[in-house]
Amino acid sequence: MTQDSILSMNLGESQTLKQDRSADSAVRKTGSAAGRIKPAARARESRIADAFIPKGSISTRSYVTLAIASFGVIFLLWCFACYVLKVDSMFLPSPARVLKSAVTLITVNNFALDVRMSVQRVLIGFAISALVGIPLGLLIGTYAPIAAWFEPLFSFSRYLPASAFIQLFILWIGIGESSKIAIIIVGSLAQIILMTATNVRNVSVSLIEVSYTLGVSRGGVFWKVILPKAMPDIMDTLRMVLGWAWTYIIVAEMIGASQGVGFMITQAGRQFMISKIFVGIITIGLIGLGLDMMMLYLKKALFPWNEE
Numbered sequence: 001m002t003q004d005s006i007l008s009m010n011l012g013e014s015q016t017l018k019q020d021r022s023a024d025s026a027v028r029k030t031g032s033a034a035g036r037i038k039p040a041a042r043a044r045e046s047r048i049a050d051a052f053i054p055k056g057s058i059s060t061r062s063y064v065t066l067a068i069a070s071f072g073v074i075f076l077l078w079c080f081a082c083y084v085l086k087v088d089s090m091f092l093p094s095p096a097r098v099l100k101s102a103v104t105l106i107t108v109n110n111f112a113l114d115v116r117m118s119v120q121r122v123l124i125g126f127a128i129s130a131l132v133g134i135p136l137g138l139l140i141g142t143y144a145p146i147a148a149w150f151e152p153l154f155s156f157s158r159y160l161p162a163s164a165f166i167q168l169f170i171l172w173i174g175i176g177e178s179s180k181i182a183i184i185i186v187g188s189l190a191q192i193i194l195m196t197a198t199n200v201r202n203v204s205v206s207l208i209e210v211s212y213t214l215g216v217s218r219g220g221v222f223w224k225v226i227l228p229k230a231m232p233d234i235m236d237t238l239r240m241v242l243g244w245a246w247t248y249i250i251v252a253e254m255i256g257a258s259q260g261v262g263f264m265i266t267q268a269g270r271q272f273m274i275s276k277i278f279v280g281i282i283t284i285g286l287i288g289l290g291l292d293m294m295m296l297y298l299k300k301a302l303f304p305w306n307e308e
Contacts, residue, residue, distance in 0.1 A: 079094075102279045105276065138226075142226060162248050165182070180253060180257065236299070239296070243288055268280070
């Protein structure tokens with residue numbers, strides 16, 4: 001074998017070795033990139049799986065995104081029904097028609113005053129119910145004799161429909177603001193009392209027993225253990241009942257009202273102005289959502305120890 005042929009063979013083997021090394025390097029790089037991608041994908045899958053475990057949690061950003069998306073889906077379905085399926089506006093007015101009615105109500109019919117009057121009636125009635133109901137609920141939930149005296153009475157009264165009292169309140173109180181606020185109180189007071197009592201009863205007995213072991217007096221147990229532990233849950237109760245109080249505004253404003261969102265909805269229904277009814281419903285929903293978010297913020301600010 002000549003020297004030239006031997007040299008040629010060596011060069012060929014060298015090139016083959018370089019190609020193999022290049023291929024190995026490419027494989028390693030590809031594997032490294034895939035290795036970087038797989039953990040990220042697995043992390044995302046893990047977060048999604050963790051979000052669907054019982055009492056799981058998601059980030060604030062994810063919560064807000066999903067909340068906005070839910071409203072967006074409802075709006076798209078509304079648009080689809082109006083503009084694609086061509087549902088009669090007598091039954092389902094289009095978003096454009098509702099927006100036009102809202103502008104008319106605000107600019108011509110002084111809708112802002114209607115909103116202010118309804119908010120004022122609801123908040124006054126709810127505040128009176130809370131000021132009376134929370135102390136009574138605390139006492140009913142804490143002391144058995146007080147529970148035996150009051151609980152059956154309020155359990156009976158909470159089933160009474162507020163609308164049934166309209167004629168009685170007109171007779172007893174008149175058609176002024178007092179009768180409208182009284183309707184809100186009838187619908188809210190018993191609920192606050194009984195739900196507050198339930199919140200107190202949910203306080204762990206072991207906490208109370210430990211406090212007695214540490215020398216806390218009976219009165220001290222109420223102020224230092226029961227009340228601090230129950231107050232975050234009582235705040236949730238107030239959030240729920242405030243929503244119910246808004247459902248009574250239509251009934252309350254049937255009593256000789258000339259202003260208010262409920263009054264406007266009633267008048268629009270009599271005139272078959274369905275788009276105005278939608279404006280009133282959406283307005284009440286937005287006000288309620290704003291109040292709900294405000295109470296959630298207050299709960300976190302006032303009771304930080306309750307956050308997990």
